[in-house]
Amino acid sequence: MDVSFRKIDIDQYDEDALLVTELYEADPRDPAQALNDVKQKAAAVRSSLAKGDIVAALMLVLEDAPYGPHLDDAKVASLCANLHLQTLVSILNSTKSSEIPGVVKALSTDAQDTLMKYLYKGMALPGWGDVSGSVLLGWHEKLTEVAGTGCIVRAMTDRRLV
Amino acid sequence: MAPPEVFSLSQQTPVTCHAFNADRTQLAVSLNSSDVLIYAREGNDWKHIDTLSEHDKPVTSIDWAPQSNRIVTSAQDRNAYVWQQTPDPQTGHTVWKPTLVLLRINRAATYVRWSPNEDKFAVASGARAIAICSFDPEGDWWVSRLLKKPIRSTVLSVDWHPNNVLLAAGGVDMKARVFSAYIKDVDKRPGPSVWGEKLPFNTICGEYASPAGGWVHDVAFSPSGDVLAFASHDSSISVVYPGGPAVHVIKLSILPLVTLAWTTEESIVAAGHDCQPLVFAGNQGGWEIIGSLDDPHANKASGGSRSGFGGASPVGRLNSAAFNTFRNAAERGISNVPGSPTASSSNESELFTIHQNTITSVRPYDGVPGNVTRVSTSGVDGKLVVWDVNAVTPIGATGLAGKLGKMQLR
Incomplete structure (x- = not known):
């Protein structure tokens, strides 16, 4: 059966199509400022x-984390996001696995949700920097035990991608 | 503290939606098909007595008006029908007669609810619009006016304010909104409320985003109409006090809730992908989760041996035999292939809750608005359950564990 029709972008014929950028409020900072913050x-x-x-x-890293693609300056935005991820990974790597549950419990729900987003981002970048899969999975397990599946669901639904 | 009444309406197919008549002696459901089935209560069981066939795509929603005894149905075929009991001219028997409603939408109708006075109903749709339908006696048909702006995507649910004018709606554009659905020929001018004073058709009285970008699955006004609650797919429930103005958000540690109902002005029953109805309570000062109407430990206490290698109890739905099967396969190389000699009993994938799959609808069953004493739920497992809302099991005992119901003010 020919299923190529499924790949037609029907939104291009719709004058009132809903754009991805309308689905969330953009990071209020401009890219240069966000990079500076990071x-x-x-x-x-x-x-x-x-x-x-x-x-x-x-808590420092997870508060006001930069999110969303800055369409006008994608290069700075990705630099910014990657640098931030690197900072976060440096923390994750330097935590003993026995300390993780206590650390995770000390975080606010918002911070837990943001941490979950970074864990998934890290897993989506295999072999990038010093991101190690086993470290991420260890944190993921402990975080899920504390914050539950709800935290994973929020990481998946939230369009404010880190 | 009566135990919940459990009815299995179907073994294989989901119950799309359900609606009871005024005295709860009859029940209208759709079992994921284009037919609406009418059941009558017989002792402790429900007997199929009638089938309403007019839709030609799956039915999405049913509502049964208690006073005027009319049923309204909506379906994916973009139509809605109002069903009324009339004597058949040939046989003299009473039959349900459909009247087509001119919805003027070009996508599926997703949800339908009668207004409190039963002189209007609202049909949500995938056409980024809500059709407000009222009866035109001259044309002898139901006509609709569309609420369009500023809806950006499919509307998943609607709920009427007790004043018969305001309508809450939630949908895929991740917003819950309050509209005016004032129809000049039908409504008396409403008095001022916390939602506003002048309310011409399509006035936006409030717009609230879900906390972490989830679809708004269900919206509901409190019995007084002064408070709005909505459940969204980011596993959260939000309670809005427009006068405050305050929005209380409860982020849950479990899978998302998809349906909710107010039982009193200060309590809500909500259910969803975690297969059990949860009870929330609070007031303008704050909201929290109280517990569950289901008691997963009591239900299956004698449920026999469960393959329990794992010492730590995972959260929510992860606590299932299916999860353990995969974990055992991954960690220990034990594969429980169904039918193989090592496989345990067939109820191995059974959940600890009464509902065995997502609950898609919770509705008041017994009591008056503001003091609902029992609620009914139906879901993907084909079950219909009637719960006593006061039989709450505190969350500590339900195994939800963790920081469930951590609350914050936004």
Whole structure:
């Protein structure tokens, strides 16, 4: 059976088509400012990690995380998002697996949801940077035990992609 | 604290929707087909007595007006019918006679509800519109006016305000809205309420986004009409006080809720993909989850051996034998192929809850608005269950665990 008709983009004939950008409110910061924020946070996170305060470091990263593609300046936006992911991964990698449950419990629900989004983003980038699948899966397991399947559902529905 | 009444209406097919008549002696359901089946209560069972066949695509929603005893149905064939009992001229028997409604929509009709005065009904649709239908005595038909702006996608549910004018709607564009559905020839001018004072047709009285971008599955006004609750696919339930203005959001640790009903001004029963009705309570100061009407531990206490290798109890629906089967296969290389000698009993994939699949509809069953004492639920497992809303099992005991019902003010 010919199923190529399924691939026709019917929205192009619809003058009132719903665009992806209308589905969520864009990150209010402009890309340069977001990049600046991310760089500052990376520095703050390093000092928190040096003190061994993982919860504080995670909270820093997960609060006001940059999201969404900035259509006008995609290059800066992706640089920004990747740098932020790198910062987050550095925290994840430096946490002992026995400490994870306590850290996860200390986070707010919003922070847990954002962390889940980053875990999935990390898993979507195999072999990127020093992202290790087993570390991500370990965090995913502990996070799901604490925050439940609801947290995974929110990571999937939310269009404010990190 | 009566135990829930459980009826299996079908073994294989889902119950798309259900509606009772005024005295709960008859029941209209659709079993995922284009027919509406009418059942009559016989002792402890439901007997099939009539079939309403006029739609030619699956029925999506049914509502039964309690006072005027009329049924309205909507379906994927883009039509709605109003069914009225009239004597058949040939046989003299009373039959359900359909009247077609001119909806003027070009996509499926998804949801239908009578207004409180039963002189209007609202049909939600995939055509980014809600048809508000009223009876035109001159033409002897139901005519519709469309609520269109600013709906951007399929509307999944609607609910009427007790004043017969305001309508809440929620849908795929991730917003819950309150509209005015004022029809000049039908309605008296409504008094001012928390939602506004002047209310011409299609006035937007409120627009609320779901917290994390989930489809709004169900909306409902509180009995007074002053509060709006909606459940969305980001596993959350939001309660809106427009006067406050305050929105209380409860993010859940379980799978999303898809249907909800107010039982009193300060409590809600909601259900969905987690297969059990949950009870929420609160007021303008805040809302929290109280517990579940289902008690998964009591139900299956004698359920025999469950392959329980895992010591830690996972959350929600993960706590099923199906999940354990895959986990055993992945972690220990044990594969329980159905039919193989190692496979355990056939009820191995049974859930601990009474409903064995997603609950798609919860509706008031007994009591008056503002003091509902029993609710009915139906779902994909083909079951219809009537629950006592006061028989609440606290969440600690239901195994939902974790930080369920953590609440915050937005």
